[in-house]
Amino acid sequence: MLTRRVTLALGVALAMSTSALAQETVKIGVILPYSGPFADAANQLQAGIDLYIAKHGDTVAGKKIELIKKDTGGPNADTAQRAAQELVVRDGADIIAGFALTPEALGAAPVAEEAQKLMVVMNAATSNVTEQSEYIVRTGVTIPQVNYALGKWAFEEGGVKQAYTLVSDYGPGHDAEKSFSAGFTEAGGKMLGSDRTPVANPDFSAFVQRVKDANPEAVYIFVPGGAQPAAIGKALADRGLNPPATKIFAQGELTHPEALESMGENARGIITTFHYTLERDDPLNKEFVDGYTAANNGRQPDLFSIGGYDGMHLIYEALKKTNGDASGDALLEAAKGMSWDSPRGPMSIDPETRDVVQTVYIREVQEVDGKLQNVVIHEIPNVKDPLH
């Protein structure tokens, strides 16, 4: 009889404690293009999130972290908006996060604004994303941030007086072209010309010939990942447009380790600008890369992974500051001005614009131990987005 009562009491206590625990969760809705052409980006970003949770536990300030994933299938603003709406009204999410692509962030922004939830943009890299709502904080990168800095550096430190740009004809390409040119000309450089190539372009030879005819000291290129880095590297080398005679500038994705493999020798000497360098010698970075590759079958982290990882860091630290209060306003206050050491280097959140402030690395592809890799040749600390 006694044992029966004890088990009953135990059962009741257990039920109560689990229900108490259930109230003590913080739900994070993650909106990403899990299916479709950008699925790989979503998986890399998700792996960054997962690694952070695996490392730091799934409990913060006494609250259990629960992720709810929503697929957008690609750059679909309407699906992202519905996902955000459902996360808030149906799933009771406290924070919405993710956003690999700009249209996703633009779609979800009105929901974050109306529901007053913290929205952590972990990648979407168009400058104006953070202007869409007071509740948006970005932990990734913006295209103008790294390219404006590169343009400035190219004239002031790189010793280049005139340059040419060749970018893919779509939003990110236009942004990159604009911000590189702005940084370069404001510093005193001269643009000889600019060309745009179709987004899915297999052959660059005609474009590269035009660049060669202008005879620039340097050419800035921006193409989407996949087969294109190798194609443009080959076209440039075929026409004799390669370092050291002509400097080649680009954004970091162009010489990401996987792209480097396909470009081979043609990559040597290319100078890129980025906020995260896989090979950067730093204990935090080493720990991050080792943990990441171990958890993902040897796959190396990229810009999406680091954006997700730091996005989770921001959420965890903000929750610690508010003692577990997950209301949008409290978290936002905690996030503004927050600064920390990330595997990418020191970074912070601008209290005014809620955008990421970080070190921009200028890297050159050099041979290290018989293997081509990105070597940091210059660091520009505390770079803000120049357009805000």
Added chain:
Amino acid sequence: MTDTTFTQATARGWLRSQSRWSPFEIIFWLALLLPFFLFPTYLPLASQIAIAALFALSVDLILGYAGIITLGHAMFFGLGAYCAALLGKAGWGEPISGLLLSGLFAGIIGFIASFIIVRVQHLALLMITLGLGLLTQELANALTWLTGGTDGLRIPRTWPIFNYFRFDLWGYTGYGYTLAVLFICFLLSRRIVNSSFGLALRGVRENIKRMPAIGSAYQSHQQKIYAISAAMAGMAGALLAQTTSTVTLEVLSFNRSADVVVMLILGGTGRLYGAIVGAIIFLIARDQLAGVNPQYWYFWIGLLLMVVVLFMPKGILGFVSRLAGRRD
């Protein structure tokens, strides 16, 4: 020998008998009101279903009734969406006039395009519609200053309907609005397909060579229905832009054109309810499957499509009506 002449009076009577409302239809439309009471947290999904159903309805008019196969109808959906978005951005957020203007715009473009459409058939028609769709998307991508390019456009919140019903976070207004527009367009389509014009369209679908032989100007029939369908697709696009306050290049994508054909095949072409049922099944399946597995849900959609095509060649509604023992 008195009943061998098929008089005009009996023809009209036959058409009228076709357009009579059955109790099933009334129940069906009443059931579409259920989400307000039973699933209030699913209203955003419900309004997207209503939008997809309207789009599918517009494609059914040309594909199911007039035999114009298309893989590029998202062109008109997107044109309507961008039209509504640009109106909103220019400061005109009144929903109903915005909707009608967008429909009119898409309809005019549809009428212009119809001059090419009626000159080709079969595979060539597929290629032409596909090409027009892709060209429109590329045009929108090139006009970044106007359309926002790959980043898309964010538009100010649409004004309240009748200056009273505000577009709320829960989506009550959104669903009420889209459902009302769907119902009105459905009534219109129903009137069209059950008219002598609709009958002529079916004749075109069944045998395009015989129509001129009986003195029917099939090309002008096709042009008319194509423009009407384009206007309806444009209105669906405008609804999407108005209820979500955003528009991206995706509204013009090949995927959207293809998805709507999949919905029609699932539901059953050549019957108006097929479009609506197809949209409901496709979007609910997608929502539920993507919830279970955000990465690989397309596999199950593919499987569903194969099962339907193999075992229910006339779509789910065709299967149901065969089970019920009714002939088409």
